[in-house]
Amino acid sequence: MAFFKKKKQNAQHPRVLPEHIGIIMDGNGRWAKKRKLPRSAGHNAGGKVFRTISRYCSDIGIKYLTVYAFSTENWKRPKDEIDALMKLFKDYLEEALRDFKDDSIVVRFIGDKSPFSDELRALMIENEEGSKDRDGMVLNIAMNYGSRDELVRAVKLISQGVKNGEIDINSIDEDLVSSNLYTSGQPDPDLIIRPSGEYRISNFMLWQSAYTEFVIMNKLWPDFTTDDLDEAINIFNSRNRRFGGV
Numbered sequence: 593m594a595f596f597k598k599k600k601q602n603a604q605h606p607r608v609l610p611e612h613i614g615i616i617m618d619g620n621g622r623w624a625k626k627r628k629l630p631r632s633a634g635h636n637a638g639g640k641v642f643r644t645i646s647r648y649c650s651d652i653g654i655k656y657l658t659v660y661a662f663s664t665e666n667w668k669r670p671k672d673e674i675d676a677l678m679k680l681f682k683d684y685l686e687e688a689l690r691d692f693k694d695d696s697i698v699v700r701f702i703g704d705k706s707p708f709s710d711e712l713r714a715l716m717i718e719n720e721e722g723s724k725d726r727d728g729m730v731l732n733i734a735m736n737y738g739s740r741d742e743l744v745r746a747v748k749l750i751s752q753g754v755k756n757g758e759i760d761i762n763s764i765d766e767d768l769v770s771s772n773l774y775t776s777g778q779p780d781p782d783l784i785i786r787p788s789g790e791y792r793i794s795n796f797m798l799w800q801s802a803y804t805e806f807v808i809m810n811k812l813w814p815d816f817t818t819d820d821l822d823e824a825i826n827i828f829n830s831r832n833r834r835f836g837g838v
């Protein structure tokens with residue numbers, strides 16, 4: 593873990609920077625409702641905050657950021673809301689391709705890409721391919737992601753390996769399961785932040801969060817600021833992580 597680079601740090605007790613942060617970007621709908629706006633306006637505002645916070649995390653030296661943008665359960669939402677979200681994803685990905693060429697951020701998608709439109713899927717792949725050789729923060733955008741779905745997929749991949757004689761059943765261990773998740777090769781999140789005051793994990797990184805510190809914040813995602821992120825990192829620093837030890 594790196595030390596936190598902000599000016600506020602106390603030289604004697606420098607803050608530790610989480611290596612991997614996960615964010616459940618929640619509260620867009622309530623933010624819009626409070627303003628008598630359509631839910632899509634909340635997602636647009638949330639999309640802007642997503643960009644600010646991603647940039648900020650990259651600037652302060654976070655190595656991995658995973659944001660929950662669309663879950664396997666979100667397809668149950670009304671069609672107009674889903675259409676608005678798909679348009680937002682498309683606009684963002686086109687812009688990311690066009691404008692962020694010099695950016696060092698590596699963009700990855702975690703989740704099953706198959707239900708998305710051909711156009712959106714192509715943009716996802718283009719962003720992944722175009723950024724894979726960069727050396728900056730890895731930004732995992734969880735889209736059509738569900739942690740149970742991810743675990744079922746891992747079980748299938750491992751079972752296939754056993755069936756083909758490539759995996760000995762006695763060699764199945766935690767590392768093998770981890771390496772069959774979408775986040776293969778990445779460290780588990782140290783900190784997961786959930787804005788909007790909800791105390792739920794909502795099918796996000798269930799396996800990876802076994803020892804993660806959770807910070808719940810009473811701010812709706814479109815109101816979330818870089819100061820809130822700093823506050824979450826401060827709260828993380830006040831925790832005593834024992835990983836099951838004493």
Ligand code: FPP
Nearest residue numbers: 617618619620621622638639642661681684
């Ligand atoms: C949950 O809030 C939020 C979502 C389902 C969508 C999150 C998407 C974004 C913030 C846009 C990100 C953009 C890109 C390009 C990755 P909610 O709608 O469930 O809010 P509510 O609980 O207040 O109804």
